Amino acid sequence: MENRQTLNRQLAQMLKGGVIMDVTTPEQARIAEAAGACAVMALERIPADIRAAGGVSRMSDPKMIKGIQKAVSIPVMAKCRIGHFVEAQILEAIEIDYIDESEVLSPADDIYHINKHLFKVPFVCGARNIGEALRRINEGATMIRTKGEPGTGDVIQAVRHMRKMQSEIRHIASMVEDELYEAAKQLEVPYNLLKQVHDEGRLPVVNFAAGGIATPADAALMMQLGAEGVFVGSGIFKSGDPKRRAEAIVKAVTNYQNAKIVAELSEDLGEAMVGINEQEIKVIMEGRGI
Amino acid sequence: MRRIRHRVAVLALQGAFIEHELMLQKLGVESFEVRNLSDWMGDKDALILPGGESTAMARIMKDEGLIEPIKMSIAQGLPVMGTCAGCILLASKAIEADGSINNMERIGTMDITVQRNAYGRQLGSFITAQNLLGIGCNIPLTFIRAPYIKGKGENVEILASVDDRIVVAREGNQLALTFHPELTDDTRIHQYFLSMI
Numbered sequence: 001m002e003n004r005q006t007l008n009r010q011l012a013q014m015l016k017g018g019v020i021m022d023v024t025t026p027e028q029a030r031i032a033e034a035a036g037a038c039a040v041m042a043l044e045r046i047p048a049d050i051r052a053a054g055g056v057s058r059m060s061d062p063k064m065i066k067g068i069q070k071a072v073s074i075p076v077m078a079k080c081r082i083g084h085f086v087e088a089q090i091l092e093a094i095e096i097d098y099i100d101e102s103e104v105l106s107p108a109d110d111i112y113h114i115n116k117h118l119f120k121v122p123f124v125c126g127a128r129n130i131g132e133a134l135r136r137i138n139e140g141a142t143m144i145r146t147k148g149e150p151g152t153g154d155v156i157q158a159v160r161h162m163r164k165m166q167s168e169i170r171h172i173a174s175m176v177e178d179e180l181y182e183a184a185k186q187l188e189v190p191y192n193l194l195k196q197v198h199d200e201g202r203l204p205v206v207n208f209a210a211g212g213i214a215t216p217a218d219a220a221l222m223m224q225l226g227a228e229g230v231f232v233g234s235g236i237f238k239s240g241d242p243k244r245r246a247e248a249i250v251k252a253v254t255n256y257q258n259a260k261i262v263a264e265l266s267e268d269l270g271e272a273m274v275g276i277n278e279q280e281i282k283v284i285m286e287g288r289g290i
Numbered sequence: 291m292r293r294i295r296h297r298v299a300v301l302a303l304q305g306a307f308i309e310h311e312l313m314l315q316k317l318g319v320e321s322f323e324v325r326n327l328s329d330w331m332g333d334k335d336a337l338i339l340p341g342g343e344s345t346a347m348a349r350i351m352k353d354e355g356l357i358e359p360i361k362m363s364i365a366q367g368l369p370v371m372g373t374c375a376g377c378i379l380l381a382s383k384a385i386e387a388d389g390s391i392n393n394m395e396r397i398g399t400m401d402i403t404v405q406r407n408a409y410g411r412q413l414g415s416f417i418t419a420q421n422l423l424g425i426g427c428n429i430p431l432t433f434i435r436a437p438y439i440k441g442k443g444e445n446v447e448i449l450a451s452v453d454d455r456i457v458v459a460r461e462g463n464q465l466a467l468t469f470h471p472e473l474t475d476d477t478r479i480h481q482y483f484l485s486m487i
Contacts, residue, residue: 003417007412010432010434010473011412011415011435014343014434015305015342015343016304017304017305017307017342018342034345036304036345036346036349036350038346069411073345073387073392073406075343075411075412092413095410095411095412096411097412098412121412250346253304254302254303255325255326258325258326
């Protein structure tokens with residue numbers, strides 16, 4: 001199992017500097033791959049539609065996921081509900097490359113997350129702060145992403161979560177040992193993981209940005225704030241010209257420090273996803289699974 | 291004035307390029323990131339094509355106009371090392387998991403045929419150790435959704451195989467590895483590559 005954890009963390013390292021796109025059909029998956037996505041997230045409904053439809057949202061039909069696995073050569077991820085380890089077992093059985101134990105779906109358990117150490121396939125989990133991130137890593141997650149507020153096209157929560165995480169990491173890195181013991185207690189996280197953050201000045205696993213990213217500028221913003229790559233959910237296939245927008249976001253992530261290039265990429269993209277402001281939404285997903 | 295220290299270009303479009311930079315740093319070698327055509331113009335003694343997603347890298351490379359200039363430099367003798375996805379970018383021919391030919395535009399300067407995703411999905415990823423011809427004994431090898439080298443031209447030398455599948459090959463100034471030397475603490479492969487300068 002030791003090797004599996006290592007290999008699973010390392011697969012996330014290979015995704016760095018890349019864009020992971022939500023897709024609902026093999027056709028969309030092919031568009032994403034051709035645009036330069038480093039992986040796709042297969043799901044029946046993108047977050048904006050989950051939000052619009054309301055009701056209970058579950059793991060996607062395995063048949064639909066398999067169709068997407070067949071359509072592309074890049075890694076295919078899929079979501080299961082928080083705490084729903086049988087959905088995770090199903091995704092492992094169809095050899096998914098990464099499972100997202102996701103707050104975008106309706107949580108199946110309001111106390112326990114999945115014991116991810118029991119699985120061979122890797123897990124990515126959402127986090128709003130260092131406490132959530134280290135608890136998920138302790139449970140076996142090998143990749144972290146900000147929660148953001150999915151399906152809104154509003155980047156504010158992703159920014160908030162990334163800024164919070166980076167500022168906490170800087171603070172932890174500056175602590176003396178005595179303070180680390182107390183911080184572990186306060187944050188409700190294992191000391192050894194906190195010590196690792198202190199020693200290395202970063203999370204022990206790769207950290208992506210997710211939730212509300214809709215433009216090349218949003219993606220470059222998240223990268224400049226310290227994300228190692230981005231997830232784009234509704235932002236692409238809810239926009240006027242998905243193909244063009246997908247390509248532009250991929251290149252903005254590569255050249256995130258070059259404003260001239262990001263400016264060129266931002267031209268003529270057609271209509272962005274309409275989006276909803278955080279004050280206008282009814283279901284707050286970021287509070288699920290802490 | 292001639293530079294005494296080596297300077298290595300690392301393709302930084304997507305993937306695990308920072309890991310290669312850290313490896314070079316450990317060896318006291320300077321490196322710089324290539325994200326676009328103007329970066330590529332920098333002085334360099336060698337080039338590393340990192341691991342990541344080859345389709346993503348190939349797509350960005352093509353749009354940035356990087357393929358032709360890189361091809362030209364390799365033809366003129368610039369030492370190049372491709373790891374995993376980087377190996378696919380170097381290969382003249384790539385075959386998909388379903389047996390079809392991969393048509394993406396890439397560098398393609400090395401006379402090898404690679405089989406993509408040769409060990410299946412992430413569940414097929416593995417770690418082993420192996421002796422590499424002329425490089426060293428018992429070197430840790432990390433294979434992640436890895437390809438293998440299925441065929442090769444007559445000028446290509448095989449440096450290592452795992453389970454009868456070629457995993458390291460060299461053709462003059464080009465070195466292709468189907469695994470990730472940048473993910474271990476072992477610097478011998480990078481040292482070997484630097485000796486090709």
